[in-house]
Amino acid sequence: MASYFRSAALVLQVACTVQLVNQYGFEVTWCFGPSMLPTLNMTGDIVIFERLTQRFSKLQTGDLVVATSPEDPSKYVCKRVIGLAGDKVCIDPVSMHRQYITVPPGHYWLTGDNLSNSLDSRQYGPVSGGLILGRVFARLWPNPKWLDNGLEEIVEFG
Amino acid sequence: MPFFQGFRRYLWATLPWVPVGIFFTEHGYSLATVNGRSMQPSLNPDSNQLRKDVVVFNRWKIANFQYNIGDVVSYRRPDEPNKIVIKRIVALEGDVVRTRKPYPDRQIRVPAGHCWVEGDEMFHSTDSNHYGPVPLGLLQRKAEYIIYPFNRIGRIPDKPRTSRVQYAPGHKVYNRLDDIQE
DSSP states (O other): OHHHHHHHHHHHHHHHHHHHHHHHHHHEEEESSSTTTTOSSSSOOOEEESHHHHHSOOOOTOEEEEEEEESSOEEEEEEEEEETTEEEEETEEEESSSOOEOOOOTTTEESSOOOOOOSSSSHHOOOOOGEEEEEEEEOOOOOSEEOOOOOOOOOOOO | OOOHHHHHHHHHGGGGHHHHHHHHHHHHHEEEEOOOTTTTTTOOOOGGTTOEEEEEEEEHHHHTTTOTTEEEEEOOOOTTTTOOEEEEEEETTOOOOEEETTTSSSSEOOOOTTEEEEOOSSGGGGGGHHHOEEEEEEEEEEEEEEEOOOOOOOEEEOOOOOOEEEOOOOOOOOOOOEEEEE
């Protein structure tokens, strides 16, 4: 009887430790959908994200993040940070008449990589930093790969 | 050195239970003190003098989307995500709220996945009237009981619904999904 109790206690301790790492450090999760198409598959990817950048440092433009959807608290979304608080961003670069918005304090502008098939800040506006769970930094499956900041500087001549 | 050996054994016996305790506070119940006067007279009334209320918070209810109009909840401020504040839910999605002064529009329909929160003390509260509807995803915990000061021990007092809100016939019920949609 005592040994049953001891093994149950061990399972509880291990599960809670794993949960603690998930909550404050790293979490492995499954992403699917067409909105991040060139970066992530439509049929689903297993990615790993970390919560440390949010806590100890700052997210940068170009980071891939996982956030709770502002429209539905039971859904999570995976998007790319396009603008930080105070940045002036173009609401929809695809549309004919471009409009610009300044991202309010504490918020981020998130869009998918596949702008023609993505439900993102263009629809629901800037996303509060409190909704962002963490920064995606690697894909585990298929073909494991580091997913780093995709921002490239474009130098214009003339 | 029997003392240190005993201490070490004690440490190794207790340390594995620390994550279990953290799990309980993060997903079940936790205690916190409440600062400020925005929830007067429900929390921190003047009869407290300099004492701060200690409140039991329930994370489990919020994680399972079991909140309702009139509940006192804590959430991360949308414009300052590092601050956690406590207010009362006044309206949920679909309800039409007649707003108070700093808010630019006269009235607003609370959008999908959002709620309208206000402090009980309207003159000393920075709430949805300043930063608009709050995404439900920012809600952290539901405040349930006051346990200190001892003369006010018990449930957090209710507040009658205001006439400034036109309630929708029903509100959307959410369920937990685990996959992430891109």
